Amino acid sequence: MGSITNEQYRYPDDIYDRAWEAYNDDDYAKLSTSDSVDGDGSNRYQPAPIVMKTAATPKKGSKYLNFTWYSANDNDKFYAYMYFAELEKLQSNQFRGFNITHNGDYWDGPIIPQYLSTTKSYDFVSTIQPASTHQFSLFPIENSTLPPIMNALEIYVEMQISELESYNGDVDAIINVRSTYGIIKNWEGDPCVPRAYPWSGLSCSSDLVPRIISLNLSSSGLKGEISLYIFSLPMLQTLDLSNNSLTGEVPKFLSQLLYLKNVKLENNNLSGSLPPDLIKKKMNGSLTLRSITREKMNLHSSIYIYSIYVHDKNIFDDSVDANPNLCTLESCTKMTPEQKKSNNNFIIPVVATVGGLLAFLIIVAFIYWIIKSNKKQQGKGVALPVDPGSFLEKRRQQFTNAEVVLMTNNFERILGKGGFGMVYYGVLDDSQVAVKMISPSAVQGYHQLKTISPFSQVTILMRVHHRNLTNLVGYMNDEGHLGLIYEYMAKGNLAEHLSDKSSSILSWEVRLRIAIDAAQGLEYLHHGYFGLSKTYPTDDKSYMSTVIVGTPGYLDPEYYTSNRLTEKSDVYGFGVSLMEIISCRPVILNTPDRETNYIVKWVHAMVSQGDIKNIVDPRIKGAYDSNSVWKAVELALACVSVDSNQRPTMNQVVIELKDCLSMELSQRSESRPMELKDSIEMMSISMVMNASHSSPMPR
Structure with missing residues (x-):
């Protein structure tokens, strides 16, 4: 105000780079x-x-x-x-x-x-x-x-932002990077949101929860070593640290960032040798070398390893200005026999459906057992020993391909299709079954699985019996044909009963009872004698790097960083399913608005507006206790919290859902004694949202 120069002032006059415009008035x-x-x-x-x-x-x-x-x-x-x-x-x-x-x-x-x-x-x-x-x-x-x-x-x-905030782990990491190097940029607020205005030098993914995928700190005056906090940005694809004054060695963690495709390190003062893990990637064929010309890179020569640029003194000894003390692949690094051993990182497909962890474990254990059994037979001519007391000993639980063809009447009736393959209707000993055929692509992915005990998991899973869980009744392994046989769900799945084509409309009370039944099934898997924790490897040195197979919308966002399914991953999927039960809307909505095209985004937007009526299935026509609905919606949102530590356990979910049911019953009749039944007597409906992306339908 009252400027005598009419100039605009920004950085460096304003350290936050705000634009101060001159404003004068005739008065x-x-x-x-x-x-x-x-x-x-x-x-x-x-x-x-x-x-x-x-x-x-x-x-x-x-x-x-x-x-x-x-x-x-x-x-x-x-x-x-x-x-x-x-x-x-x-x-x-x-x-x-x-x-x-x-x-x-x-x-x-x-x-x-x-x-x-x-x-x-x-x-x-x-x-x-x-x-x-x-x-x-x-x-x-x-x-x-x-x-x-x-x-x-x-x-x-004030901008109204319906987008979900950036992943907390990424936010913490980039703030620590900023503090480590004293970066002076317009880095305030959320790094990725609004999506149209990410922090300078950052690029973010278009996922439901934005992730940092590119970091450009070129020519930023960085000093010291390459920060370990960069390792806490696991989704990075591009990292540019060129033209700074960085010192120390090239860190090993660069080779452990699974999605990293392009790293630029030229024109620093890095020293030491190239990490063996990077060299290993080149030797096993996962990396390529290419020459970078002087005109293109302003360097005499560079080695391109996994898109990581480092100066090659062996080719042009007169050009060491990029990183003069950095030894390269040919000049000073040799691999030890231990470094030549293959690592324990494997790529396996996973399925992410409601209650999908059980089906995933069944298929993982089953296929791995098959693979290991085949290897034993081919390598030593000795069959894999079978525990005399196990279910696998019983011939009636293992079937040939011919028996499955007869069982399904030559695969006549398709029930659905999932990430692992097609599901067919069948009849076994006058009982209806659902047969999931494992696709060749899924089988091929499992040939690298070596972290889960093959035999104990199948034994345990075939012993699991709970009224709200599907029973695995058999399997097939015959000349490359793999399949799993489940009990059949004769009354259809939940998606059918929620759809507009259903002859009856599920009341709010019935929906709550369905949710309670499903939650109790997951609770049993998590905390019953079966104990999911017993089925995972506990060696911290082993981990599974996964290729995601299944239905979009149900997958835990933290899965992208941990590459593991956990109990809290099931909680996330259950939260999404609970939103479907409440709203009768699909996980992926048919809307051009990317900000609300997932049910989780849409529910967040509705809640932020205080709009509960538009969340609930309109066919219920207000016949519900609003407090009960609000509590259920809040529970669903808690289940899909971005930070898995903020999600409830399935024990807590069951308790909260029973409270919701108590509110509904109390509102309907104050004098009626409250009864919390463990299952629905009027119908038995599995917590399977859609046969096209689920495990075979149980009874």
Whole structure:
């Protein structure tokens, strides 16, 4: 305000790179000083010091200093910040004090500016009518001898963001990177959200929960070693640290970032040798070498390893300016026999459906047992020994391909299709069954699985019996044909009963009972004698690097970083399914709006608006207790929390759902005794949302 140069001031005058525009009005007089103006010690976001050296004041004959702006959107909300500093040395008989109004209503005051010291005034302003006028008026208080002044003004509009915030682990990591190197950029707020305005130098994924996939810190004045915090950005595909003053060795963790495709390290002061793991990637054929020409890279020669650029002194000894102390592949690094051993990282397909962890373990254990058995027979001519007390000993549980063809009437009736293959209807000993045929692509992926005990898992899984879980009744391994045989769900799946084609509409009470039954099934898997924790390897040195197979929308976001299914992954999938039960909407919505095309996003948006009626299936027509619905929706949101540590256990989910049912029953009849049944007597419906992406339908 009152600028005498009409220039715009940004960085380096403002360390946050805010754009300070000169604003003058014909009704303003200008004040200025050449002295420095002290900042407001309580305000982290100080205005640029240079803008505080000028001020606007009413011209002689006027007592009011007015500032006006317009808003075309009645939903816009604003934050206004005003800054004041007395620029004149007042005499003993002079005094400046004033109040501020917004559209005629008191806003702040009295303001008494201090000599060459910043005073801030701020408040929250909401528009009332579309295209309304916003006028701030500053006018002297009764005993003021001087008119009001204003040095600077900031106005921010509050953006309504329906996007989910960035993954917490990525946020923590990039903030630590910023602190480590003292990076001075416009890195404030969420790194990836709004998606149109990511932090400078960052690129983010388009996933439901945004992930940082590219980090460009080239020519950023970085000093010290390559920060370990970069390893906490596991989805990185591109990393550019070129043209800095980095020292130390090239860290081993670069080879452990599974998705990293492009890393630039030239023009630093790195030393030591290239990590053996990077060399190993080249030797096993997963890396390629290519020459980077002087004209293209401004380097005499570079080795390109997994898109990692390092200077090659063996080819051009006269050019060592890139990383003069960095030894390269050919010149000084030899692999030890231990380094030549293959690592324990395997790629296996996984299925992510409701209750999918059970089906996943069955198939993993089954196929792995088959593979190991075949290897034993081929390598030593000895069959895999069988525990005499196990279920696998019983011939009736293993079937030939011919028997399965007869069982399914030559695969006549398709029940559905999942990530592992087709599901067919069959009849076994006058009982209906569902046969899941394992596709060749899934089988091929399992040939590298070596971390799960093959035999104990199948034995355990075939012993699992719970009224809300599908029973595995047999399997097939015959000349490359693999299959699993389940009990058949004769009454259809939940998706059919929720659909518009269903002859009956499920009441809110029935939906809650269904959810409780499904939750109790998962609770049994997690905490019963079966114990999922007993089926996973506990060696921290082993981990599974997975290729995701299954239905989009159900997969735990943390799976992308941990590459493991956990109990909390099931909780996430259950939360998505609970949203489907409540709303009768599909996981992926048919809408062009990418911000709400997943049910999790859509529910978040509805809740943020306080809109519960539009979340609930409209066919229920309000026949529910609103408190019960709210509690169920909040539980579903808790289950899909981005941070798995914030998700409840299935024990807690069951308890909360029973509370929801209690509220519903109490609302319907205060005098009716409350009964919490363990299952629905009127029908038995599996927690399978869609046969096209689920395990075979149970009874």
